[in-house]
Amino acid sequence: MxxxxxxxxxxxxxxxxxxxxxxxxxxxxxxxxxxxxxxxxxxxxxxxxxxxxxxxxxxxxxxxxxxxxxxxxxxxxxxxxxxxxxxxxxxxxxxxxxxxxxxDRAPQPDAAGLLAAARSVAVLEGVGDHENLGSIFRNAAALGVDGVLLAAGCADPLYRRSVRVSMGHVLAVPFATLPWLDDGVDLLHANGFRIAALTPRADAVPLGSAGLAAGKTAILLGSEGPGLTDAAIAAADLAVRIPMSRDVDSLNVATAAAIAFASLA
Amino acid sequence: MxxxxxxxxxxxxxxxxxxxxxxxxxxxxxxxxxxxxxxxxxxxxxxxxxxxxxxxxxxxxxxxxxxxxxxxxxxxxxxxxxxxxxxxxxxxxxxxxxxxxxxDRAPQPDAAGLLAAARSVAVLEGVGDHENLGSIFRNAAALGVDGVLLAAGCADPLYRRSVRVSMGHVLAVPFATLPWLDDGVDLLHANGFRIAALTPRADAVPLGSAGLAAGKTAILLGSEGPGLTDAAIAAADLAVRIPMSRDVDSLNVATAAAIAFASLA
Structure with a gap:
């Protein structure tokens, strides 16, 4: 006690x-x-x-x-x-x-360990906003995504505001850093993951047609402003877009993540 | 100029x-x-x-x-x-x-006028948080929902923080107050809408099986804490749930709204 x-x-x-x-x-x-x-x-x-x-x-x-x-x-x-x-x-x-x-901080799995036990993951590039990061963890927990991989430019998910916005789920969803664009892509592929980059680009596949529920999927997400880098999108296996109304540039990154996560079920 | x-x-x-x-x-x-x-x-x-x-x-x-x-x-x-x-x-x-x-505030359509011109709407009950309200408008704009109906207990969508969080989209998406549970249900039905209440209840239909993309759909959303009232769910044509992982109580209401809106496409 x-x-x-x-x-x-x-x-x-x-x-x-x-x-x-x-x-x-x-x-x-x-x-x-x-x-x-x-x-x-x-x-x-x-x-x-x-x-x-x-x-x-x-x-x-x-x-x-x-x-x-x-x-x-x-x-x-x-x-x-x-x-x-x-x-x-x-x-x-x-x-x-x-x-x-x-x-105290707990030891986190490394990316290889996380991927070996996961069926779905989110890979984040440049998500530097603690509230967005916390929301992504909350959404991952709610929608059954098994882990989060943090590539370059991400904020610390254990920062106080991130923990709060995640409703504490950042303490339950495993995360690891990933040397994305170096051997990160190979590591995902070696573990049987298909990498789907989420982007508003017009030439991306509509989410509903991407068949993400089949097999192991990694959803690649970029920062809210500039989005994913061209190199990140090129390294993915496919580019996927959420069909959006004309004149609306984009959804909040955590909201877009939730829609993509829901499509994995 | x-x-x-x-x-x-x-x-x-x-x-x-x-x-x-x-x-x-x-x-x-x-x-x-x-x-x-x-x-x-x-x-x-x-x-x-x-x-x-x-x-x-x-x-x-x-x-x-x-x-x-x-x-x-x-x-x-x-x-x-x-x-x-x-x-x-x-x-x-x-x-x-x-x-x-x-x-200055602009005249808004009444609910009947809004519904006559809409194919999809969100009906909000008790969404009193300005940030959630603003996010719902942003998501409605991005995902092609034609209007928002405000039933009892909703905050003012034109409040400064709501306008900001909506990224200004609250100024583009039509909204109207709805005498929900009085003649609001009849008005929706008279305009050909099927009312889908979004709830985490276990006996609700999983979103992917609800067929919401067909016909005119009204997505009924409640406040983040207590959720929809029993009376509101009973008045809907069906109850729909977003499949969620065990132990995670719920998503943020604007995030849940976005997932439901995306399923209308």
């Missing part, structure tokens, strides 16, 4: 994991920070507890401590209970969700 | 449309405010200029004025040019996008 520790002083050194979460120079989830993974709110905290990430501590108001009692039963970490004002003073802003948890 | 007027004083009364955009008691886009429609950034401003909404004025830095020159050619409204500091002092925050425009 997590050990309840009541805290009255926001400067208590035991709250170090949770201090000044927005101060860029001290952000525990940033490179140069402690590299911690941070969960906010009961839904995401529950997913963190259920994940393979090694929990460090929780901080919440008493009501959240009681709400989470069942989830805390097999945890051997401190749960710091504080009132909303003490929490706000420690983390640096008022926390609507009333509970936070921290975990 | 829009008339260029250089402004040095943030208190200039000609900037009244743009003043204190975040001050809740003075928000021009809120009920009780002036009810103005506000566009931010060149992409959305261009869509406002191309829309049927009657333009009132623009405010931007000189660079944006020049970028928009072609779009301004047939406008007979003032373009206030100011530097970033004067703009920030007038609107109340620093504006990354460098340009704003205001328009």
């Amino acid at each position: 997590a050990q309840r520790i009541d805290i009255d002083d926001p400067a208590d050194p035991r709250l170090a994991d949770f201090r000044d979460l927005k101060r860029a120079d001290r952000r525990p989830d940033r490179p140069g920070g402690k590299g911690l993974v941070i969960a906010e709110g009961t839904v995401v905290v529950r997913r963190m507890i259920a994940s393979p990430y090694p929990m460090r501590a929780l901080l919440g108001v008493a009501r959240r401590y009681h709400e989470l009692a069942d989830d805390l039963a097999h945890l051997d970490v401190p749960f710091f209970v504080a009132d909303a004002e003490v929490m706000a003073a420690a983390v640096g802003f008022h926390l609507n969700r009333g509970v936070l948890a921290t975990a | 829009a008339q260029r007027i250089d402004i040095d004083d943030p208190a200039d009364p000609r900037l009244a449309d743009f003043r204190d955009l975040k001050r809740a008691d003075r928000r021009p886009d809120r009920p009780g405010g002036k009810g103005l429609v506000i566009a931010e950034g060149t992409v959305v401003v261009r869509r406002m200029i191309a829309s049927p909404y009657p333009m009132r004025a623009l405010l931007g830095v000189a660079r944006r004025y020049h970028e928009l020159a072609d779009d301004l050619a047939h406008l007979d409204v003032p373009f206030f040019v100011a530097d970033a500091e004067v703009m920030a002092a007038a609107v109340g925050f620093h504006l990354n996008r460098g340009v704003l425009a205001t328009a």
Whole structure:
């Protein structure tokens, strides 16, 4: 059972994991920070507890401590209970969700290990927006995509905002970095994957005609603005487009990903 | 051609449309405010200029004025040019996008008029989140849905944040309020629409088997948390679900909408 520790002083050194979460120079989830993974709110905290990430501590108001009692039963970490004002003073802003948890990063599979166990994956190139990245993980989890491969230019999926937008699913969907356009293409092919690049290009195959549900499929997605590089599209086995109305340039990348993921079912 | 007027004083009364955009008691886009429609950034401003909404004025830095020159050619409204500091002092925050425009609200079609001209519509119940609402309009525009019907509990789609998240497409996709569950159902049926309620319920028909591409379809969507009311689902002609992985409760409502809209093509 997590050990309840009541805290009255926001400067208590035991709250170090949770201090000044927005101060860029001290952000525990940033490179140069402690590299911690941070969960906010009961839904995401529950997913963190259920994940393979090694929990460090929780901080919440008493009501959240009681709400989470069942989830805390097999945890051997401190749960710091504080009132909303003490929490706000420690983390640096008022926390609507009333509970936070921290975990250390867990070892991720390498791309080869991930691909050996997967039937469908998303390959991301240049997805640098944490909210889009988090949404892609949420959509992958909901729609049964087995893993996410991060090629060049992607943001850190374990950044606080990404974890939150993913609803914590980034802690459940395996991900790995991929040396895309070097041996990444070969690795996908060696594991039996067909690579489908999602692009608004007019000469791409309409999604409904691409037959992506058959076999192992890797959906290749680019950043929302410029989209995939020409080299990335050329390296794919086929280019696929979501049929769109005239005059509308494109969907949000996470939304486009969801439509493509749904077509794999 | 829009008339260029250089402004040095943030208190200039000609900037009244743009003043204190975040001050809740003075928000021009809120009920009780002036009810103005506000566009931010060149992409959305261009869509406002191309829309049927009657333009009132623009405010931007000189660079944006020049970028928009072609779009301004047939406008007979003032373009206030100011530097970033004067703009920030007038609107109340620093504006990354460098340009704003205001328009009056345009008369919307009534539900009957909208349905008579549509082949596919979204019917929204209780979508009170402006970002989700804006995303639904963006997705409707991209995926060829002809209109949006707002039943009880929906937010104002012309609220500033909704306009921004929609990428301005809320200014192009017709919408109307619908007395849903009163004569709304009859009105949809009288216009030949089949009503498909989107729900995660296990007994709903999987989306891929629902045959929504045939005929006129109304996709009924509920709020992200509680989802559709039982009464709303009972009033629909069929309940449809997006097949989801175990343990994942649901997709974001705008993402679910996009997957359903894509299935209409």
